[in-house]
Amino acid sequence: MIRWLTVLSFVLIGAQPAVKKGPAAPPEAADGPAYTAEGQLKFPEDYREWVFLTSGLDMSYTPNAAAAKHSVFNNVFVNPSAYKVFVKTGTWPDGTMFMLENRGAEGNHSINTRGQTQAVEVTGTELHVKDSAHGGWAFYNFDEASRNPKGSALMIPKAATCYACHEQHAAVDTTFVQFYPTLLGVAKEKGSFSKEYLKEMEAPAAAAK
C-alpha cells in the first residue's frame, strides 16, 4: 500500500504550489470536481470517457527498484474541459482533474502470445485535482481501503512524499507532462515548463538521484 502510494502515485500526484485564491472562482465545468457536503471528492464515474493521456507499464521512480511481481499498467486520463485549455495555453485551468487508473497486465490472453494486455480488474484509482477552493493541487486515493461506500475520498495529507516529488520533478505545474506524449510538445511551444523540469533537462543524470 505504501509502496503504491509512494511509487505509482508519483505519476499523477501533485505537490502543492502556493495556493492562489484569487478573485476568480473555479470554473463550473460539467466535468470538474464535485464534493460531498463533508468536503470529500466524489468519484467521477465517467472518467473512462475523459481524454486519454498515456499508459505506462511497471513504472518506478526508485533507483534500483526490483522487478514488479505482478505487472501493472497505469492509464492516465484528464477531464475534457481541462484538456482543451491545455492544448490552447500549455497550462492547466482551475478545475483540472487527472485520473490514474492502475490495471493488471496479462500475458497469454485470448490469441495474444507475447507482451502484455490490460486486464478487466482495476487495482487502484487516484485523482489529482487542481481546485483553488479546495487546497490547490491535491491528491485523492480511491483504493478500496480508503474509498467510502458513497464513492468519495478525503484529500491525502500534503505531507505525503508524492506532493514533494511532483513539485520537484514534474514538467508543468506539478503534473508529469513529460510522460504525456501528445502534450509535451504543447508545453514546449507555449513555454510552460517548470523551472525544476528545465533544470533537470540540463542535468538528466542527476534527475533520479
Place this chain on the structure above:
Amino acid sequence: MIRWLTVLSFVLIGAQPAVKKGPAAPPEAADGPAYTAEGQLKFPEDYREWVFLTSGLDMSYTPNAAAAKHSVFNNVFVNPSAYKVFVKTGTWPDGTMFMLENRGAEGNHSINTRGQTQAVEVTGTELHVKDSAHGGWAFYNFDEASRNPKGSALMIPKAATCYACHEQHAAVDTTFVQFYPTLLGVAKEKGSFSKEYLKEMEAPAAAAK
C-alpha cells in the same frame, strides 16, 4: 512492414462479414468516417480525443514469436458516437471507427527507472471502419508508406490475412473486445459475443493454433 501489417494490425482489423446494405443509411455522426472524392478514407486528426479502449505492449498473435527488438505500445481508440451505442447495446453501429496507434516504448525516461513509458514518436496508425456504404468492415493503413500527402488512405484489400484473423477470433463483430477491459462485460451482458469467440472460449488451448 509485412510483419506489422499481419501481426499488430490484428488488434483492430476486421474481416468482412456479409455486407448488409439495408435501407438504413450510415448515420451521419460528426465523428464518423469521411472520404475524399476518390473514395479514400480521410485521417481523423482528432482521434486522440476519442474514447480510449486499451493499450497493450509488444503483442503478437504468432505462437513462439521472438521478442520484439524495439518495444511498442499499441493504443486503441474508438469514436465517441460508436462507443455510446456499444455501451447501450453491445454492438457496433454503422459509422464505427477504431484507431490503432502504435507508439514507441521508452525505458529510462525522466525520473522513471523501470518499466516502460510512451514515447512522443508514433510509429504507425491504422483504422478499422464499419461503413456499409464502403464495403462493410474495412481496414486502412495510415503508415507513412501508404498515406498520401492529403492524409487519406485506400482500403487494404480484403484478401489480407488480418481480415480473416478478426473474423475467426474477435469477440464481437470482428472487433477484439476481449482486449477492451471496460467493454468485455458489456458484450457478455448483452449477449453479443461472436459464435467463433464463444467456441474459442470453450477450447482456449486450440485458439492460437
